[in-house]
Structure formats: C-alpha cells, structure tokens
Amino acid sequence: MSQLPPLSWLQAFEAAARTLSFTAAGRELGVTQAAISQRIRLLEDRLGHKLFVRHPRSLSLTPAGQAWLPSINDAFTRLGEGTAEVFGSAADHSVTLRTTPVIQQNWLAPRLPRLQRAHPLIAIRLVSAIWPDDFGPEGADIEIRYGHGDWSGMEALSLGAEWLVPVCAPSLAAQLNSPRDLAGHTLLHALGFGVGWPAWLEGAGVSGLEAECRALSCDNQVMTLALASQGAGIALAHRRLLAERDDLAIPFGYGLASDERFWLVRPSRRNIGEDAEQLWRWLSAERDVSD
Known part of the structure; x- marks a missing residue:
C-alpha cells in the first residue's frame, strides 16, 4: 500500500488519459491545467516511466500508459461499486x-x-x-x-x-x-x-x-x-x-x-x-x- 501513488495523481492520469488533454482533465476535476501537468509529472517520477507523449498541440499515451490504463479504470470502477454498496446511491448525487x-x-x-x-x-x-x-x-x-x-x-x-x-x-x-x-x-x-x-x-x-x-x-x-x-x-x-x-x-x-x-x-x-x-x-x- 505504501507504494500506491496519491489518489489525486491517479485521478489526474485517468482523466487525462481518457480525454487526452490536460486542460480538459483540469476542467473536469476543478483544477488548473498546470495542476494536472504537475500531478502527472510527479506520478511519472514516482513510477519511473513516462505515461504521456507531449506533442505540440496534443497528447498520446506511451506504451506503459496504455498498458496501465485498464488497471486504473478497473480500480476506479471497483471503488465506485464498493462505495455505492456500502453507502448507497446517495453518495453519487x-x-x-x-x-x-x-x-x-x-x-x-x-x-x-x-x-x-x-x-x-x-x-x-x-x-x-x-x-x-x-x-x-x-x-x-x-x-x-x-x-x-x-x-x-x-x-x-x-x-x-x-x-x-x-x-x-x-x-x-x-x-x-x-x-x-x-x-x-x-x-x-x-x-x-x-x-x-x-x-x-x-x-x-x-x-x-x-x-x-x-x-x-x-x-x-x-x-x-x-x-x-x-x-x-x-x-x-x-x-x-x-x-x-x-x-x-x-x-x-x-x-x-x-x-x-x-x-x-x-x-x-x-x-x-x-x-x-x-x-x-x-x-x-x-x-x-x-x-
């Protein structure tokens, strides 16, 4: 568990990987584009691997990012299901x-x-x-x-x-x-x-x-x-x-x-x-x- 990165970094990765945009991910999470970029950089430093290729006007996932994304999606899905099971659907609303x-x-x-x-x-x-x-x-x-x-x-x-x-x-x-x-x-x-x-x-x-x-x-x-x-x-x-x-x-x-x-x-x-x-x-x- 001590090796697990902070949840905010994982949220930034999931949103950026889904939208392929740090700006769109920041808008979705209610933070700035710079904050998303910083969290991704810290996450990459923690993991020792690049997750995104930064193009002049776009993003793409590296092979490591593509391989890791299904695990992240599955983890957030299971977390949401567990939250709904324990606390009820009101937690979502x-x-x-x-x-x-x-x-x-x-x-x-x-x-x-x-x-x-x-x-x-x-x-x-x-x-x-x-x-x-x-x-x-x-x-x-x-x-x-x-x-x-x-x-x-x-x-x-x-x-x-x-x-x-x-x-x-x-x-x-x-x-x-x-x-x-x-x-x-x-x-x-x-x-x-x-x-x-x-x-x-x-x-x-x-x-x-x-x-x-x-x-x-x-x-x-x-x-x-x-x-x-x-x-x-x-x-x-x-x-x-x-x-x-x-x-x-x-x-x-x-x-x-x-x-x-x-x-x-x-x-x-x-x-x-x-x-x-x-x-x-x-x-x-x-x-x-x-x-």
Whole structure:
C-alpha cells in the first residue's frame, strides 16, 4: 500500500488519459491545467516511466500508459461499486457544502429546513472547515468562506456587508451602558480574524481599554459565542450570525465595519451537477443584497 501513488495523481492520469488533454482533465476535476501537468509529472517520477507523449498541440499515451490504463479504470470502477454498496446511491448525487462551524450553526441551520422543503430531493453533505487552509477547490461543490473574495479560480458571491458587534448574555448586557463599562469584564477573543477587540475598542472611542479587561481566547467563534451566551464574557460577533439567536444581546449600538465578509464560493472551472446548481441558486437568493 505504501507504494500506491496519491489518489489525486491517479485521478489526474485517468482523466487525462481518457480525454487526452490536460486542460480538459483540469476542467473536469476543478483544477488548473498546470495542476494536472504537475500531478502527472510527479506520478511519472514516482513510477519511473513516462505515461504521456507531449506533442505540440496534443497528447498520446506511451506504451506503459496504455498498458496501465485498464488497471486504473478497473480500480476506479471497483471503488465506485464498493462505495455505492456500502453507502448507497446517495453518495453519487450528494452536494458537498463546506464552511465553518459558526456559519453552519448560525446561518445555515435556520435555513436548511426551508431548503429541504423547497428541494426535498437534494442530498447535502456538510463538511466543516476551521482554518483558511481547510478550504480549497477540491472536495467540495460549494463553500462559504470569510475574506476579501479574491480567491483565484473561484466564483464568489458576497453574502453582504459585514459589521462586528459586541454580544453577551442579556443579563450582562443590562449592566453595560457604554463601551467604557467593559472595564473589568472578560473579553472573548476568536483567533484567526483580521479584526478584533483592539480595533473595535479604538473605533468605539476607548482605545487601550483591553488592558483593563480580562481575556479568554478560543480557536473558533462557536466557542466564544457559546461562552458569551452563558455569561462568561463579551464576544465580538458578525452581525449576520445573530439574526436567529435569542440568547445573545448587543449592549451597544456601535458596529465596526469590516472589509472582510462571508462569500458563497465555487470553482469557476468545474462542471457542476444539477443539484449543485440548484443549491447554489437557492443560497444565492438568501444573500443580503441590500448591503
């Protein structure tokens, strides 16, 4: 098993051998022509044999490539049959949607029942991403990302402008009349965001107040919001995540505008299925287009 090349290299070979085109193989797999070329080169280096003859405007298989292709086709066929046998036919038709747990919990969960009523035959597979490196063009049909929307090779639709606001349990909010009242309380920090408490406090006119506060840092926003709802401190939250929550209150009116926002994202080169296209259109209609 240790001698088996990575699956992505084998997929690149199978698609390129079938289409005799690195460009067509990349379009099919949702990656660039250069990525296919690199995977084939790495595969050839691993095997110690050339698999393709590169002509000026076309490709052809070498004798070694021709001899190996039936084994690859048989392996993918058996893998597909085994997957269908164990997991059912829905595995072939599900749409993979990848995003952060905080978006799943606060933005997607309230909407999914409506989606299921509108499109009961779409099978959705939710995949969690914690850090930016968890995202990528492979393995997901659609993603919801946070950032500036400038990802190469991706089609991105903004969910709307974003503001960061402080949130806490309603009982604690009743004690906070102005940002200065945060002194002595615990500020909950979510790591990985470009804008945090120092920027919010500066915008609210109380720069440096964090020195008078206790701090508790978490590696995800789900936990900071959970702690805030339990009265353990005050968190910064994206306004979009609060519409469906009644366990969090906003003690002050000031919100810090962010140049980052949430985006609906999909690979621009991938040929997507009908279910994925329907899900994309439905999620697009849920955007806050008024911002």
